[in-house]
Amino acid sequence: MKFGLHLMLLTGGLFATMPASSSYQLHNYGFGSGGTAGSTSANYSLNATTGETSNTQSTSATYKARSGNQNSQQSNVPAAPSFTNPSSYYDRLKFIIDNGNNPTDAKFSIAISTDNFTTTNYVQLDDTIGSTKVYQTYANWGGASGQLVVGLAPSTTYYMKVNAMQGNFTETEYSSVVSVATVAPNISFDIDVSPIDTSTSPPYATSFGNLLPATVTNTPDKVWASIATNANNGASVYISSANGGLKSNTNGFTLASATADLSAVSTGYGAQGLTATQSSGGPLSIASPYNVASQNVGILDSTVRTLFTASAPITGGRGSMQLKARAAAQTPEGSDYTDTLTLIAAAAF
Numbered sequence: 320m321k322f323g324l325h326l327m328l329l330t331g332g333l334f335a336t337m338p339a340s341s342s343y344q345l346h347n348y349g350f351g352s353g354g355t356a357g358s359t360s361a362n363y364s365l366n367a368t369t370g371e372t373s374n375t376q377s378t379s380a381t382y383k384a385r386s387g388n389q390n391s392q393q394s395n396v397p398a399a400p401s402f403t404n405p406s407s408y409y410d411r412l413k414f415i416i417d418n419g420n421n422p423t424d425a426k427f428s429i430a431i432s433t434d435n436f437t438t439t440n441y442v443q444l445d446d447t448i449g450s451t452k453v454y455q456t457y458a459n460w461g462g463a464s465g466q467l468v469v470g471l472a473p474s475t476t477y478y479m480k481v482n483a484m485q486g487n488f489t490e491t492e493y494s495s496v497v498s499v500a501t502v503a504p505n506i507s508f509d510i511d512v513s514p515i516d517t518s519t520s521p522p523y524a525t526s527f528g529n530l531l532p533a534t535v536t537n538t539p540d541k542v543w544a545s546i547a548t549n550a551n552n553g554a555s556v557y558i559s560s561a562n563g564g565l566k567s568n569t570n571g572f573t574l575a576s577a578t579a580d581l582s583a584v585s586t587g588y589g590a591q592g593l594t595a596t597q598s599s600g601g602p603l604s605i606a607s608p609y610n611v612a613s614q615n616v617g618i619l620d621s622t623v624r625t626l627f628t629a630s631a632p633i634t635g636g637r638g639s640m641q642l643k644a645r646a647a648a649q650t651p652e653g654s655d656y657t658d659t660l661t662l663i664a665a666a667a668f
Contacts, residue, residue, distance in 0.1 A: 394483040395419035399495040402479045407549040409473040409504045415465030416481045418457040425485040426454035430493060432478045442468050454484060476500040506548040508664035512540045530646040535581045535614045538642040544627060546636040552667035553629035560619035561659035564588050570651035581645045582614040588644040589616025595627055598635025603627055616643050
């Protein structure tokens, strides 16, 4: 019977016992690199992870590391958006989101609130506000030009913040919060009667003086109208006449108004638009039938007609008109030929 002795020589090494039980054994394990991208193809990518954190969260004003498994490639948290009211809007505000140096296919949601996010809504695909969180790319949110969020309440402060997402498990915290307010709807209107563009006070009146037969006569004064509004669809100034012409109660006769070339008719009376300007917005324009020249006039009667109009918000709108009349040799003489004109302004909110 032979006996042998086998020796194993160990030289400076470190051995670790592998985790094992009666039903499994983990043969190899190690630690990841802490966040590098792994295998990729056109349809998938395999990312490393940064490990699993405890229940304690690392936070700052704009970042939060949640407990649990942390993905190594997160979207970047956007900076606070630009949120402004550039044109005294009463029902809309302008936003420009920050893309946070995220890739072009990253998507963003825009949270909006009237109570600093005690309650939260979101900007929708049609730029209204709703309860559904909506994600779009930076380009679809208007890119560097931004967009308008619409359907807002007037005289109200709105708060906004933005977050990003690029693929599954990459949704970021929201950015810092910014705020801006809508204003109240407004319109201002004033008239003046003067030979020059200057402010005058009521009562407003002007006179033709003597109407010579077969002669077109202008009033020495012009009628000036000032208009300003933040209405989205602008505003108009309207005009109507009480008598439909120059009426003499003494003679029981009216020198009737009509849209006409007074140099080519025997009698007539009407208005001619002269100027239309604005400081910004609009623009203000003279409406038909008053956008005429030479001795042409537009009719003045009981129908309320547009005199000046602007199809967008306008500041410092200013228009002027001239009254013209022509009598015939057969027109009864009288000193009480009068008409009362009414000018009205209305905004298209």
